[in-house]
Every structure is written in structure tokens, then in C-alpha cells.
Amino acid sequence: MRINLLTLVVRDYDEAIDFMRAALGFELQEDRPVPEQGKRWVVMGPGGGGAQVLLARASTPEQRARIGDQTGGRVAFFLHTDDFEAARKRLIDHGVRIVRPPRDEPYGRVLVFADLYGNLWDLIQPRGQG
Numbered sequence: 001m002r003i004n005l006l007t008l009v010v011r012d013y014d015e016a017i018d019f020m021r022a023a024l025g026f027e028l029q030e031d032r033p034v035p036e037q038g039k040r041w042v043v044m045g046p047g048g049g050g051a052q053v054l055l056a057r058a059s060t061p062e063q064r065a066r067i068g069d070q071t072g073g074r075v076a077f078f079l080h081t082d083d084f085e086a087a088r089k090r091l092i093d094h095g096v097r098i099v100r101p102p103r104d105e106p107y108g109r110v111l112v113f114a115d116l117y118g119n120l121w122d123l124i125q126p127r128g129q130g
Helices: 013-022 061-066 084-093
Strands: 005-010 027-034 039-045 052-057 075-080 097-105 108-114 120-126
Touching: 005 013, 013 027, 013 039, 013 052, 084 097, 084 108, 084 120
Parallel strands: 005 052, 075 120
Antiparallel strands: 027 039, 039 052, 097 108, 108 120
16 A cells, blocks of 8 residues: 545645646646536646645635644645755745755755645655755
8 A cells, every 4th residue: 555645725726736836846637627516636746756635625614724734733745855955946936935944854954844825844855865
């Protein structure tokens, strides 16, 4: 078994797609209507493979309350890169808020950033890569 898909609750499909394409370099893997539910099935992922992200538009007050705080302020997502500086520059160039600056840890180089809703992500270049 392996984890294939993780859900990210979003306010709007298209703004989330635009952010993930521009700031993260993710590719749109699937975007199809689910008419019986008034929703879309939108899957994005990094070009290098790995788990993908299902963008799920919030449709209830409870879901809307979770946008940007799916984990109670903890880092929710861990994005690996083999070129830390290029990925960091891309985030900065797209106005992404860096929450914790780059630092070296035993496992590699890491920084924490917030997505367009405030969810926290680690950008990590594992030690020995790059």
C-alpha cells in the first residue's frame, strides 16, 4: 500500500489551481465535473511524482471554517525538492509568505511557508540530494 491522494480544503478551485501551478510548479493531473454533487474532481501533483493533492472546495460552514487551518497550526504538507534555492526563489517570486526561514537540520535544508489559505508546508531538500 501507499498513500496516493491527500485532500486540501479550498475556497475556490481555480484560485487554488493557479497558486499550485505558479508558486509550487504543480501540474493539473485531473479536472472533471461531478455534476450530481455540484463539485469538481481536481487533482494536482508535482511533476516528479509522489502523492497527489485533491482540491476539495468547502461546501458546508464546518468545511469553510477549516480552510487554511486543517491541522490546527501544524505543518500539514511536506514538499521535497532537489533544488532548494530554485524552489525558494519560486515561492518568493510568487509572493508566498515564508513563515520560518531556511535552516539546516540533520535530515536536510528546510523552510516553512504558508499557502494562499494559510496552511503550513515544509519545503525540504533532503540531505545528500542536489
